[in-house]
């Protein structure tokens with residue numbers, strides 16, 4: 001892709017976990033980026049870390065996408081060539097307790113963004129979707145044409161509805177969508193300057209493992225050991241966050257190079273294509289870190305999909321993207337990040 005330096009990309013939720021890694025990649029390959037976030041699940045210090053990694057002072061706007069006025073203000077100040085929309089709430093468990101928060105934040109933000117973008121002539125959008133749109137799939141691996149089953153949580157439903165809204169909006173004749181359905185993003189940047197650092201307690205497996213290993217949790221729970229899998233625990237497709245970030249660069253390159261100005265929607269699974277059980281990940285982490293993990297086997301947890309992993313052939317063929325990093329890379333980078341966070345937080349405690 002030529003001329004990246006003349007293209008400005010809006011990254012909503014760019015201070016968050018996947019957003020920050022994507023911003024680093026976009027800048028590394030030469031794009032201009034504007035980050036907009038309301039810090040509802042991230043911290044301003046991520047922007048300093050991005051400055052250190054990229055050497056660029058990245059324009060930042062504090063914007064709540066659920067406020068139409070704030071979104072209009074943002075577009076009044078900048079002209080964008082394309083958008084990557086990460087800004088959303090993402091906790092499956094919380095969405096079951098507080099569906100109102102999830103429908104309001106995830107759907108109203110999306111509607112505000114797409115309405116204002118189209119009004120301002122911006123028609124190229126990458127949408128953060130999720131493998132949770134497949135529900136509990138009948139066939140494995142899941143491909144983009146695998147039928148979507150019932151969403152298992154309000155969070156997953158916001159992703160199904162979000163995709164549907166954007167697909168329906170292509171009726172305007174110009175909107176060009178790429179939906180990226182992430183499987184299980186994990187790991188951190190090689191610099192250990194950015195990684196998963198939410199305000200909420202993380203409940204994804206890899207940060208729970210690293211927090212247990214560093215002593216932030218006395219032990220961790222493994223939910224269910226009698227599933228029909230190789231060792232009885234659930235199977236997921238873990239994918240390095242930097243691989244995911246690179247797929248966003250490919251998606252933006254593709255949208256910007258499209259000759260046709262007509263509406264379209266393309267969908268890509270982003271996974272490694274491999275399934276690993278919870279116990280395989282725990283053992284792999286013990287090898288990578290040289291630490292024994294304290295874990296307890298608990299009953300099955302309601303709403304857990306037993307087994308899911310991606311067919312990634314479509315992304316490879318059409319986007320020219322495939323995961324390059326292994327489970328070992330994921331766990332090593334996540335562990336380095338957890339150790340770097342501990343040092344940073346100790347320093348802050350000593351200073352204050």
Ligand SMILES: NC(=O)c1ccc[n+]([C@@H]2O[C@H](COP(=O)([O-])OP(=O)(O)OC[C@H]3O[C@@H](n4cnc5c(N)ncnc54)[C@H](O)[C@@H]3O)[C@@H](O)[C@H]2O)c1
Nearest residue numbers: 013016017018037038039040041042064065087088128130
């Ligand atoms: N991490 C995963 O496991 C995973 C898997 C599949 C899909 N996704 C999706 O990818 C996207 C990014 O996920 P993440 O893991 O980086 O989450 P994250 O919480 O780290 O990042 C989301 C960012 O969006 C911001 N945000 C939320 N609501 C906002 C609003 N109304 N206005 C402005 N900013 C807002 C938060 O402050 C945060 O910085 C989300 O849409 C999520 O649903 C994540």
